[in-house]
Amino acid sequence: MFSRILFIIPIWLILDFYFFQSLKTATQTLSSTARNGIHWAYWLFDLLLILIILYLMFVNPKLLPSKYIFLLVGFVLLTLIPKLLVLPFLILEDLSRLAAYAWNLKNNVPYPERRKFIGQLIVGISSIPFLAIIYGMSRGKYQYKVHHHTLYFDDLPDAFNNFTITQLSDVHCGSFTDHASVRRGIELANEQQSDLLVLTGDLVNNESMELDEWQSLFARLSAPFGVYSILGNHDYGDYTEWPSAEAKAANLHRLKTMQKEMGFRLLLDEHVRLEKDGQSINLVGVQNWGKNFARYGNLGKAMSTVENGSFTVLLSHDPTHWEAEILPHPKPVHLTLAGHTHGMQFGIEIPGFRWSAVKYIYNQWAGLYNKGNQYINVNRGFGFIGFSGRVGIWPEISVITLKKRTA
Secondary structure, eight states: OHHHHHHHHHHHHHHHHHHHHHHHHHTTTSOHHHHHHHHHHHHHHHHHHHHHHHHHHHTOTTSSOHHHHHHHHHHHHHHHHHHHHHHHHHHHHHHHHHHHHHHTGGGTOOOOOOOHHHHHHHHHHHHHHHHHHHHHHHTGGGOOEEEEEEEEESSSOGGGTTEEEEEEOOOOGGGOOOHHHHHHHHHHHHHTOOSEEEEESOOSSSOGGGGGGGHHHHTTOOOTTOEEEEOOGGGGTTTSOOSOHHHHHHHHHHHHHHHHHTTEEEOSSEEEEEEETTEEEEEEEOOOOOSSSOOOOOHHHHHTTSOTTSOEEEEOSOTHHIIIIITTSSSOOSEEEEOOSGGGGBOEEETTEEEOGGGGTOSSOSEEEEETTEEEEEOOOSSOOSSSOOBSSOOEEEEEEEEEOOO
16 A cells, blocks of 8 residues: 555655645735745645655554554545646646747746636635545544335235345444444444344454454344344455464454354355245345455355245345346345445435446446346445545445335
8 A cells, every 4th residue: 555655755746846836826915924834734744644654664564553544545635636636727727827928928028927816716626625535534434324225026925025124334343443433323223123134244454353342332233133244355354464374264263253242143155044924035145256356255055055936135245246146146136235335435426416436347336226126235335444534425324125016
C-alpha cells in the first residue's frame, strides 16, 4: 500500500503547488494573519502526512495497526481528491490566461494574473468533496441503513410465507474504532426481528485477533432460526504475511472457533434444512469463490444433498459467483445472498439514481438483481476497509421478506 503512495508523492507535491496558487488568489483579501494561518495549515497538513508515510515505510512499518493505516489513507484521499477534481478547471484557467497573453503579446501586455473569482470558485468547488470525505470518515462509516426487499415465489412452502432474513456482510471488524456506533448497528440488526440472520463473509480484515475486542458485541446477534455465516476472501488470512503455513492455518481455525463461540453456525460448502410446521427450505453456504479472488468454495459439494426443485437460499460472499456457477447450476437457487463489493464505499444513491465506480467491475454490485425467478442481493457491507469511511454508499443491514405468490 505504502509503495503505491510513495510513487505518487512527487505528483502529490506538484499538485499541491499548483492548487496553492488558486488558494493564494482566493485568500488575498483576508487579513495577513488569517491568510498566513490558512497557508501554513495547508502545507503542514500535507507535509505531515508525507513524513508519516515515509517513516512507516522506511523506519517502522508495523507501528500502526490496520485501522489507523486506513485512517491515514482517508487523510491522503482528503487532500488529494478535492485537488484532482478541480484540476481540469485549473488547467482551463491557465490555458485561457496563456491564450490572452499570446494574443496581446505584440502590445507588451503583462501576463494576466489569476482572477480572484476563479480562485474562489475553485476553492469552493474543492470544499464539497473535502467536506464529504470528512463526513464519511467521521459519521458516514457508521451511518447504518436498513434496506427492505420483498420477494414473491410460486414454490415457496406455505409455512415460510412472510419468512424474514436479515443479512449482514463484510463486517471487517479490524477496521472499527467506535464501540458505541458498532453496538448501535448490532442493535439495529436485532431490532428487525427477522426469523433468520446471516453473515456473508469477511468478518475480519486478516487475522482472528481482530475479532477479540468485538466478539462479545457480535455474540448479541440472534434470530429464532439461528445465526449462520460463511467465509469471505479476507477471512483466510491471504493478505498478510505469516511465519509459517501452520500459523496461517491456526489463525483460520481460531476464527472458525470464535464464530462457534458467538453462536454462529459456519457453513463450509454444506447445507442445512430450516423446518417450520412440517415444511422446510434449504440454507446453503459456500466458502469464498470469486472470478478474481481465491476459489475455496465447492458449490457442487454444498448442493449435493439438496433435493432438486426444493426452495433454496444460498450464501456466497462474492457476487461474481452468481453468474459464473450459481445460475447455470442444474439445481436452481431461488435467492443468493452476497457482499464483497462494499459499493466501493464511495458513490451516489438518491431515489431513481445509483452510481459507483465499482459498477464497472461487478455486474451486480449493490442491492437486488434477478434473472427470471432467481435473485441475488448484494449487501453494501456493515464495515469498511482500505478507506476509513463511506461517502454516499452507507453501511447496510438487509432485510428480505419471502412471500408466497398467490394467483
